Amino acid sequence: MSQRKLNIGFTLFMLLLFILVAQLSPKSALILGLGTGLGFVMQKSRFCFTSAVRDPLLVGMTHLTQALILLIALSIAGFTLIVWVGEARGISYSLNVFPLGVHTLVGGVLFGIGMVLAGGCASGVLMRIGEGFGMQMLALGGLLIGALLGKLTVAHWRFVFGEWPGIFLPDKLGWFGTLILEFGALFGLWMLARWWQRKQVGE
Amino acid sequence: MARFQLDIWGEMCPIPLLKAQKKLKGMNIGDILVLETEHSCTSRAIVVWAKDRAYEITEQEVANGIWHLELTKTHD
Amino acid sequence: MAKISSVFWRGPWPYWVGAIVLAVLNILVLIVRQQPWGVSSNLEAWSEWMGGKIGLISTRNISGLMLLQSSGTYLNLGVILGAFWSTLAASQARFRPIRHRKFVVSALAGGVLMGYGARIAYGCNIGGLLNGIASSSLTGWIFAAAVIIGAWIGSKLLVKYLL
Numbered sequence: 143m144s145q146r147k148l149n150i151g152f153t154l155f156m157l158l159l160f161i162l163v164a165q166l167s168p169k170s171a172l173i174l175g176l177g178t179g180l181g182f183v184m185q186k187s188r189f190c191f192t193s194a195v196r197d198p199l200l201v202g203m204t205h206l207t208q209a210l211i212l213l214i215a216l217s218i219a220g221f222t223l224i225v226w227v228g229e230a231r232g233i234s235y236s237l238n239v240f241p242l243g244v245h246t247l248v249g250g251v252l253f254g255i256g257m258v259l260a261g262g263c264a265s266g267v268l269m270r271i272g273e274g275f276g277m278q279m280l281a282l283g284g285l286l287i288g289a290l291l292g293k294l295t296v297a298h299w300r301f302v303f304g305e306w307p308g309i310f311l312p313d314k315l316g317w318f319g320t321l322i323l324e325f326g327a328l329f330g331l332w333m334l335a336r337w338w339q340r341k342q343v344g345e
Numbered sequence: 346m347a348r349f350q351l352d353i354w355g356e357m358c359p360i361p362l363l364k365a366q367k368k369l370k371g372m373n374i375g376d377i378l379v380l381e382t383e384h385s386c387t388s389r390a391i392v393v394w395a396k397d398r399a400y401e402i403t404e405q406e407v408a409n410g411i412w413h414l415e416l417t418k419t420h421d
Numbered sequence: 422m423a424k425i426s427s428v429f430w431r432g433p434w435p436y437w438v439g440a441i442v443l444a445v446l447n448i449l450v451l452i453v454r455q456q457p458w459g460v461s462s463n464l465e466a467w468s469e470w471m472g473g474k475i476g477l478i479s480t481r482n483i484s485g486l487m488l489l490q491s492s493g494t495y496l497n498l499g500v501i502l503g504a505f506w507s508t509l510a511a512s513q514a515r516f517r518p519i520r521h522r523k524f525v526v527s528a529l530a531g532g533v534l535m536g537y538g539a540r541i542a543y544g545c546n547i548g549g550l551l552n553g554i555a556s557s558s559l560t561g562w563i564f565a566a567a568v569i570i571g572a573w574i575g576s577k578l579l580v581k582y583l584l
Contacts (some may be wrong), residue, residue: 145514179499181503181506187436188432189439191547191551200580213444220444220451221457221556232457239557246564250538250565257528259534261524263545282534288537289539290469295541296541311559318432
């Protein structure tokens with residue numbers, strides 16, 4: 143019961159789609175390729191951001207948490223390097239330095255609750271749709287409704303509680319200080335996760 | 346040497362693992378817990394969890410995208 | 422070699438391998454897009470467009486063409502297609518329907534909470550947590566703490582109502 147024939151067909155479809163998008167815009171095609179890679183790798187390694195933050199406390203497992211910390215650490219290093227090189231060459235990147243407010247905290251908590259109930263965060267929902275889960279297809283519908291509601295009310299949150307501009311840590315601490323602080327914090331979290339894992343297994 | 350079936354069919358992560366943890370507590374040493382899931386992450390999570398605790402576990406893909414797990418409670 | 426190829430196509434890859442490859446792809450996205458990988462802001466644009474189409478809201482300036490030119494659309498589409506491809510290549514593809522009624526409620530409620538939370542906080546796990554922190558933004562760390570608290574509350578709800 144191999145799905146090899148279907149796979150050949152789908153591979154051809156992906157190739158055609160890629161060529162079609164490349165005709166419209168080479169950059170979009172490149173992005174599509176990277177997106178495909180991200181989905182492929184997430185599925186293959188069963189990477190799950192939800193599991194990484196949920197499972198340490200719920201089931202006492204921190205393998206994915208440690209993997210997420212590694213992913214964050216490598217991304218910090220990569221982003222820093224890219225921004226440095228970009229500065230030297232006059233390329234600017236718009237990084238995700240978002241404004242900070244009460245709604246950051248409220249939104250984070252609601253997001254955390256939602257992803258546990260829906261069985262995947264935003265990227266996890268997309269990945270599981272690819273895997274064929276009906277539940278996450280429904281969750282995507284909910285996600286779209288919720289996003290629209292958020293879009294319509296975020297101005298209200300800003301108006302009632304105010305908002306502070308996002309803090310780009312290197313502006314305050316310098317690049318060196320920022321890297322030390324961030325890697326230090328991640329290392330601390332990693333040690334904590336490892337200790338927690340051993341404690342759970344030891345019991 | 347009893348065999349226990351646990352119905353986790355269609356359950357979302359991490360409910361199967363939580364149910365299995367609970368079920369295992371009531372089992373004797375040497376008993377086998379049989380699980381079947383179509384959820385790739387669930388199957389993986391149970392295997393990783395069992396290996397952490399040094400339980401014997403076998404994972405077999407019995408049909409396209411369906412995994413059959415047999416966990417032996419080798420110790421308390 | 423045969424064993425490596427089998428693990429490559431069938432998986433599962435070790436979590437740390439996934440983390441390294443995802444980090445490389447994440448960095449490549451930043452280089453190509455000049456902006457980090459994100460999921461939810463593009464979903465918001467789609468929902469705004471759909472809302473406008475069915476007359477729920479009056480959209481100001483989101484057109485279908487804009488969505489087709491937006492890099493976020495291609496990232497999200499790519500994640501779905503890539504995951505499907507990965508499943509198919511391992512001969513593990515199948516439709517997995519909802520088998521319990523409780524999950525209809527939890528998927529919808531969870532989805533709405535998640536969508537709302539992500540948009541008032543300007544980011545999801547990817548754009549807000551992973552790439553917020555990777556961008557050395559203080560907001561990313563604070564969002565991460567909030568998500569952990571939320572996941573803990575969510576776990577309590579899950580154990581109480583879904584188990």
